[in-house]
Amino acid sequence: MGKRKEERELQETFDSYGADVEILREWDLPVEKARAVRGVIKLYTSAGSRMLKRVNVSHARLRFIQETLEHLFQNGFTNVPRFIRTKYGDPFVVHASGLYYLTDWMPGKEADLKKTKNLFLAAETLARFHNAGAGFEGGGFGQETREDFSALWGKYRAKLVSYDQHLEERRDQTLMDIAYAEHRSELLQMIDHACEQLNETPYGAVLEWARDQKTICHGSYSRQNLIVDKERMSIVDFDHCHFGHPIQDLGALLSRYMPRCNWDAEIGFSVLDVYRAQREITKEEMTVLAAYLSFPSRTLQLVESYFERTRDWEVERFAKNFRKSLALDRGRETFVQEIIDRYGLTMQAPSFAPQLDDVGSYDLEEYESSSAQARNDGWEENRNAEDEESGPIAVQVEDHEANVTLARFADDEDESEESPQAITQAAQTRQARPKAKRTQADVAPRRRSTNSGGPTGPWTPGR
Known part of the structure; x- marks a missing residue:
């Protein structure tokens, strides 16, 4: 390829990204080729691949991210992309x-968390990340704490009120409108129960401990931000990292990926065991985690995406996925009950999800967003669907400035390698399972750390 052609293609790539190619001079970076992908530019150089990213945040926020990565690296968690300083010594x-x-381009493939071995590796990596992130003394640039997720739970309840008002004004109701109206009361019960149970937990003491220990959360711990290279898993995209309690990340991991296995308790407890092999979970933290999992995050986000038109799905697809998500909520509630029973927690399990027998297969699609690559060196283009005839609802919610963003969840169309019939059958079996106490012993995880130095036996209250 001629030099002029290379320069022209480089210029076109930067133009499509909305960036100035002259930025590269700040690093004296000779680039052979560049590709704009998922919010970043991948640069091919003689010294290896690099990632260039533009962010619209404050200087203080970006310094917080950069210092977080340095803190992790200096504490032995080296599988993160550190900022490469400019030729003038500036971090950005x-x-x-x-x-x-x-940063360097982290080698490997996007983690396939449909595979339990990768899910367990994600839990182990998360615990190691939380251990390394403790004691972070940076962040003196502004407020970087996001810890009270109960504040956002209340906002979701207020949103449902706004949706109700909209439905009253709508002349012709859709299938999704009807399905939502039919199950709105159960959603409100789930929200109220989760908030009540969280208020009964030692949540305040748990947060105070996190403040004292200066622990860090990733804030977007999803498969797109987890890169697997052989047996090594790296974490990328720290744009949402913040001071907070590790239970936030762990709860988000379970909420995102346990539905893919129909909230199977054996897999869920194995995930917890793998995490605990690296970082113990106290009884107080386990109680907060159970309250966190009591909240119907996925279902509420699906409702939100319908009424506020953040997804380009057909109405029938919304209605089908809403019913399937409610069916999965029943499995989630059963899992919470089993957590309470196994660990001897003093709290009430949720039991509000409806019994749905005709949900069909779950047509999942992306909810997660990230700058991480699909890691097949080819990028998926965003699909633009035609807008719905009716516009989004302008939701008016009193803003008390919640300090946390509820984890967003990915719904992948190829979520499971099982057939739709098998998925449906498993979900229905899970729904029908009585919420009785768990009698069998701890389930051994398929992947277990052998050099963690942490507890490896059954967890008992008070440990």
């Missing part, structure tokens, strides 16, 4: 079009 570049930072 300030430009009229935004702030830019450069």
Whole structure:
């Protein structure tokens, strides 16, 4: 390829990204080729691949991210992308079009968390990340704490009220409108129960411990931000990292990926065991985790995406996935009950999800967003569907400035290698399972750390 052609293609790539190619001079970076992918630019250089990203955040916020990565690396958690300083020694570049930072490109493939071995590896990696993140003394640049997820739970309840008002004004109701109206009361019961149970937990003491220990959360611990290279898993995209309690990340991991296995308790307890082999979970933390899992995050986000038009699905698809999500909520509630029974927690399990027998297969699609690559060196283009005839609802919710963003969940169309019939049958079996006490012993995880130094036996209250 001629030099002029290379320069022209490089310029076109940066133009499509909305960036100035002159940014590269800040690092004296000779680039052979560049590709704009999922919010970043992948740069091919003679020294290896690099990632260039533009962010529209404050200087203080970006410094917080950069110092978080340095803290993790210095504490032995090296599988993160550190900022590459400019030739002037600056961690990032300030430009009229935004702030830019450069890192190495983390090798490997996007984690396939349909595979339990990768799910267990994700739990182990998360615990190691939380251990390394403790004691972070940075962040003196502004408020970076996001810890009270109960504040956002209340906002979801207020949103349902707004949706109700909209339905009253709508002349012709859709299938999704009807399905939502039919099960709205159960959703409100789930929200109220989760909030009540969280208020009964030692949540305040748990948060105070996190403040004292200066622990860090990733904030977007999803498969797109987990890169697997052989047996090594790296974490990328720290744009949402913040001071907070590790239970937030662990709860989000379970909420995201346990539905893919129909909230199977054996897999769930194995995930917890793998995590605990690296970082113990106290009884107080386990109680908060059970309350966290009592909240119907996925179902409420699906309702939100319908009424506020953040997804380009057909109405029939919304209605089908809403019913399937409610069916999975029944499995989630059963899992919470089993957590309470197994660990001897003093709290009430949720039991509000409806019994649905005709949900069909779950047509899952992406909810997660990330700058991480699909890691097949080919990028999926965003699909633009036609807008719905009716516009989004302008939801008016009193803003008390919640300090946390509820974890967003991915719904993948190829979620499971099982047939739709098998998935449906498993879900229905899970629904029908009585919420009785668990009698069998701890389930051994398929992947277990052998050099963690942490507890490996059954967890008992008070440990």
